[in-house]
Amino acid sequence: MATQAEHHSTRRDFLFVATGAVGAVGAAAVVWPLINQLNPDASTLALASIEFNLAGIEEGQSVTIMWRGLPVFVRHRTPAEIAEAQAVPLSELKDPATDQERTKPGHEQWLVMIANCTHLGCVPVGDSGDFDGWFCPCHGSHYDSAGRIRRGPAPTNLVLPPYEFLSDTLIQIG
Amino acid sequence: MSEHSTYTPGSGVEKWLDERLPIIRFSKEHLMDFPTPKNLNYWWTFGAILAFMLVVQIITGVVLAMHYTPNVALAFDSVEHIRRDVNGGRIIQATHAVGASMFFAAVYIHIFRGMYFGSYKAPREILWILGVLIFVLMMATAFMGYVLPWGQMSGWAATVITNIFAAIPVVGTPLLELLRGGFSVGNPTLNRFFSLHYLLPFVIAAVVVLHIWALHVPGNNNPTGVDVKSSRDTVPFHPYYTMKDLFGIVLFLIPFAWFVFFAPDILGHPDNYIPFNPQVTPAHIVPEWYFLPFYAILRAIDFNILFIDSKLGGVIFFGGSILILFFLPWLDTSKVRSGTFRPMFKWFYWLFVVNFVALTYLGAAPAEGIYVVLAKITTFYYFAHFLIILPLLSRLETPRPLPTSISESVLGKAHS
Numbered sequence: 001m002a003t004q005a006e007h008h009s010t011r012r013d014f015l016f017v018a019t020g021a022v023g024a025v026g027a028a029a030v031v032w033p034l035i036n037q038l039n040p041d042a043s044t045l046a047l048a049s050i051e052f053n054l055a056g057i058e059e060g061q062s063v064t065i066m067w068r069g070l071p072v073f074v075r076h077r078t079p080a081e082i083a084e085a086q087a088v089p090l091s092e093l094k095d096p097a098t099d100q101e102r103t104k105p106g107h108e109q110w111l112v113m114i115a116n117c118t119h120l121g122c123v124p125v126g127d128s129g130d131f132d133g134w135f136c137p138c139h140g141s142h143y144d145s146a147g148r149i150r151r152g153p154a155p156t157n158l159v160l161p162p163y164e165f166l167s168d169t170l171i172q173i174g
Numbered sequence: 175m176s177e178h179s180t181y182t183p184g185s186g187v188e189k190w191l192d193e194r195l196p197i198i199r200f201s202k203e204h205l206m207d208f209p210t211p212k213n214l215n216y217w218w219t220f221g222a223i224l225a226f227m228l229v230v231q232i233i234t235g236v237v238l239a240m241h242y243t244p245n246v247a248l249a250f251d252s253v254e255h256i257r258r259d260v261n262g263g264r265i266i267q268a269t270h271a272v273g274a275s276m277f278f279a280a281v282y283i284h285i286f287r288g289m290y291f292g293s294y295k296a297p298r299e300i301l302w303i304l305g306v307l308i309f310v311l312m313m314a315t316a317f318m319g320y321v322l323p324w325g326q327m328s329g330w331a332a333t334v335i336t337n338i339f340a341a342i343p344v345v346g347t348p349l350l351e352l353l354r355g356g357f358s359v360g361n362p363t364l365n366r367f368f369s370l371h372y373l374l375p376f377v378i379a380a381v382v383v384l385h386i387w388a389l390h391v392p393g394n395n396n397p398t399g400v401d402v403k404s405s406r407d408t409v410p411f412h413p414y415y416t417m418k419d420l421f422g423i424v425l426f427l428i429p430f431a432w433f434v435f436f437a438p439d440i441l442g443h444p445d446n447y448i449p450f451n452p453q454v455t456p457a458h459i460v461p462e463w464y465f466l467p468f469y470a471i472l473r474a475i476d477f478n479i480l481f482i483d484s485k486l487g488g489v490i491f492f493g494g495s496i497l498i499l500f501f502l503p504w505l506d507t508s509k510v511r512s513g514t515f516r517p518m519f520k521w522f523y524w525l526f527v528v529n530f531v532a533l534t535y536l537g538a539a540p541a542e543g544i545y546v547v548l549a550k551i552t553t554f555y556y557f558a559h560f561l562i563i564l565p566l567l568s569r570l571e572t573p574r575p576l577p578t579s580i581s582e583s584v585l586g587k588a589h590s
Contacts, residue, residue, distance in 0.1 A: 035352075038366065044356045064453045069358035071453045115453070116358075119485055121337040122330065122455040137457045138334065139473055140541045153476040155483040 044069070049174035051166065054110065062126050064115055067173045071115035071123055072161060073134075074171075077145065082108050084132060085146035095156045099146045102157070104165055112163050112171065113147045119154035134158070180207040204390055209408035210415050211396035213584050217287040218394070219422025220280050222415075226423050227277040228382065232375050234270040235319075242322065244368035246361045249324035250449045268438035274316050275441045276430045278464035281309060289502075290523055292511030293395040299503040301388040304381055306499045311378045313465070313496075318371040320462060324364060327443045329450030330459050332359045332367070338472070341489040358452060398583045399511025400576055407580035458540065466537030467530055471495045471556065473541055474549040491553065498560050505560050508568040510576065518571045526559045 050067055052074065057063055062075040077085075085099040103111060115123050122138035129135030130151065131144035141152030148157040163173040181199040183189040192199055241260050243252040256263040285305070288294055294302035321332045336359065340350040355362025393402060402408055409415075433440065441463065445456040461469050475488035482490070498505075513520050533552045539545040577583035 038352050038355055040351055040354075040356045041362065044360075044362065066452070069356055069360045069452065116333075119337075120334040122334065122459065123453060125457075136455075138455060138459050139476070153473070153484045153488065155485045 049172060051170060051172050053170055055169040059109070064123075067114075067161060070161075072173065073111070073113050073115045073126070073147075073158075075111040075126070077109050077111055079109075081132065081145040085144060085148075088144065088146075088148075092150075094149050097146075097148060097157055102146045102148070102160060107165055107168075110171075111145075111147060112161065112173070113158040114161055115158070117141055117154055118149065118156045118158065119152070124158075179203060206410065206412040208390065208411040209393065209402070209405065210411045211394050211402055211407060211580050212409045212414070213396050213398065213580050214394065214415065214418075215397055216418075216422060217283065217291075218396075218415075219419045220284040220287065222419030223280045223423055223426050224277070224284055225382065226426075227273060227280055228375065228379060231270065231273050231277060232379070234266050234273065235372070235375065237266055238270055239372060242368075244322065244365050246324060246364055246450070249322060249364060253323040264438075265434060268434045272430065272433040272438060272441065274319065275433070275462070275464065276426070277312065278316070280426065281312060282464070285309065285499075286527065288395075289526075290513040291395055291397060292399050292506070292508075292513065294503045295506070295511050296503070297392045298388070298395060301385065301392075302503055303500055304385040304388055306496075308378055308381050308385060309499075310496060311374055311381065315371060315374040315378065316462070316464070318367040318374070321364065321367045322371065323446060324450050325446030326448045326450055326454075326456050327446035327459065329359060329452065330455055331461060332363060333452075334459070336363070338489050338492070341486040343486070360452075395511060396580060397512060397514065398577055398580055399515070400578075400580055400583070403579045404581075460538050463534065463538070466535075467533035467556075468492055468495055468537075470533045470537035470549050471553045473537075474546075474553040476541075476546070491557075495553075495556060498557070502560065502564075506564040506568060508571065508573070510573040515574045515576055516567075516571060517574060519567050522559065522563050522567065526556075529555045529559070 047068055050065075052065055054074065054076070057074065057076045059076050060078050062073055064071050064073055066072070082099070085102075088099075090096040090098065099108070102113075117124050117136040117138065119136065119139055119141055122136050124134035124136040124141070124143060126134055129142040129144075131142050133145045133147060133150075134143040135141070136143075136152065136154065139153050141154035142150045143154075143158055144150050146157075149155070161173050163171050166172050179199065181192075181202045183192045183198070188198060191197070238256060241252065241256045241263065243249060253267070256267050258264070260266075288302065288305070317331065317335060321328045336350060336353050339353060340346040342349060351357060353363075354360070355366060396402075443460070445459075448456075460466070469492075472488045472492040475491050476484050477487070478484055479487045508516065508519070510516055513523050529552050532548070533556065536545055536549045536552060539549075541549075
């Protein structure tokens with residue numbers, strides 16, 4: 001077989017393989033833009049950064065704002081909630097993270113999280129659940145007062161968006 | 175089954191056409207004279223009922239698309255516009271929406287008929303696999319169609335179902351954004367779902383052609399599961415089965431019409447009459463009834479399995495519950511096709527049906543208390559039926575004696 005192939009391995013075979021290879025690359029080059037058009041477009045990406053004024057949010061109040069089409073919880077936590085979140089030992093957590101890691105230093109009263117349950121994306125209900133935080137009605141995930149997953153099918157804590165404090169009452173998300 | 179051609183061109187024009195495009199010959203051989211087992215019962219009419227339903231959905235769908243607007247600001251109102259303002263729109267929209275449910279009711283009966291009578295066994299494996307492929311395409315089409323009215327259930331169904339893909343390691347999140355065309359379900363998602371919802375029925379139609387082609391190579395299975403042995407076992411498809419199928423369609427249209435005219439919304443959810451709000455999830459979200467068994471399986475896995483987290487685990491079992499159907503011809507190795515002659519299989523078959531109905535019920539039940547435990551048991555049993563019970567039965571069971579021919583089973587031994 002090998003000797004026969006060698007015997008017949010000619011310039012024609014080389015051209016055949018080379019043409020096939022160039023054709024495959026060409027086909028892939030045509031297919032890629034047709035798939036890539038599905039990705040988020042420029043107008044969607046243009047909404048990637050917003051500023052939000054915290055001044056109007058009372059202690060114990062929570063608001064839901066929109067960022068990149070996603071709901072975001074901004075909660076002004078009470079000292080009791082902060083103390084409760086900080087007292088939880090890491091060993092009790094499914095996705096271990098300290099309360100300090102979930103807030104910005106000096107702004108511990110502010111909790112900013114993407115409001116989609118990390119299980120399948122429903123919006124959890126605030127001030128409910130067994131851990132004084134959020135409860136997702138879809139499949140029963142409980143989050144605590146730092147938005148950490150405590151019980152239920154969700155694999156991870158509520159996701160923190162990238163954000164920073166521009167002043168004490170102004171944050172920029174994204 | 176390939177017998178001598180029954181077609182002789184009558185006129186000169188037919189002869190001329192036959193030498194160029196033998197379409198009349200093809201129709202006569204495959205749609206009229208096709209030799210069909212003479213003992214097919216009414217469960218066999220669901221193939222024709224399904225073909226009829228596909229046509230109904232395509233015709234009503236094309237009409238609806240003339241009035242519908244796939245834009246997040248207008249979609250909800252445009253569906254209401256169809257129901258209130260468009261001439262006859264109330265009935266056309268209801269026919270399409272109820273039609274999806276009736277389509278699935280028929281396909282479940284068709285699939286369970288195939289499972290009881292062993293229609294997936296050699297030489298019909300490809301026929302079965304194409305059927306499962308049609309089922310998967312139907313699920314994708316129905317899901318995307320459900321998103322189009324852009325109510326609360328539509329939007330949250332789109333969110334939850336696309337989120338399933340995010341469970342895939344490494345490529346999950348980029349894939350999710352690729353599917354949605356954004357970071358969340360929004361206008362790009364609605365637009366592409368509309369485009370694909372219009373496309374997929376024609377893909378289904380193409381696979382249906384292959385499905386019928388694969389059917390016409392070995393010919394129909396039948397309630398005895400015994401092969402056709404002579405022309406005495408068969409009757410021509412027309413008029414015997416064209417008429418029987420037509421009568422089956424008429425009977426099927428009675429509940430269909432009842433839903434359309436008297437209870438067009440009874441199979442849907444009131445929450446879908448609230449426009450989609452990405453900030454608030456309805457308290458109790460459930461998919462349409464035809465997805466409930468698989469949804470129950472998705473939810474049942476709420477625990478980590480070794481290094482696989484609960485979310486990915488649920489997705490694997492959810493996908494596996496459908497993919498396992500592709501392998502059914504090789505999991506049930508019993509040589510006897512029909513459940514009628516398999517005393518043990520028959521019981522496990524009905525147990526599987528009861529278990530499937532239980533999964534449907536549990537898919538709609540809240541994820542708490544006893545329902546969580548029952549969902550796990552029924553999920554386990556679903557897989558056990560395919561992976562443990564069927565392979566074991568094939569070895570342990572002694573089938574009852576088969577009739578020597580279809581004719582004998584129909585006419586009794588005296589005539590054989």
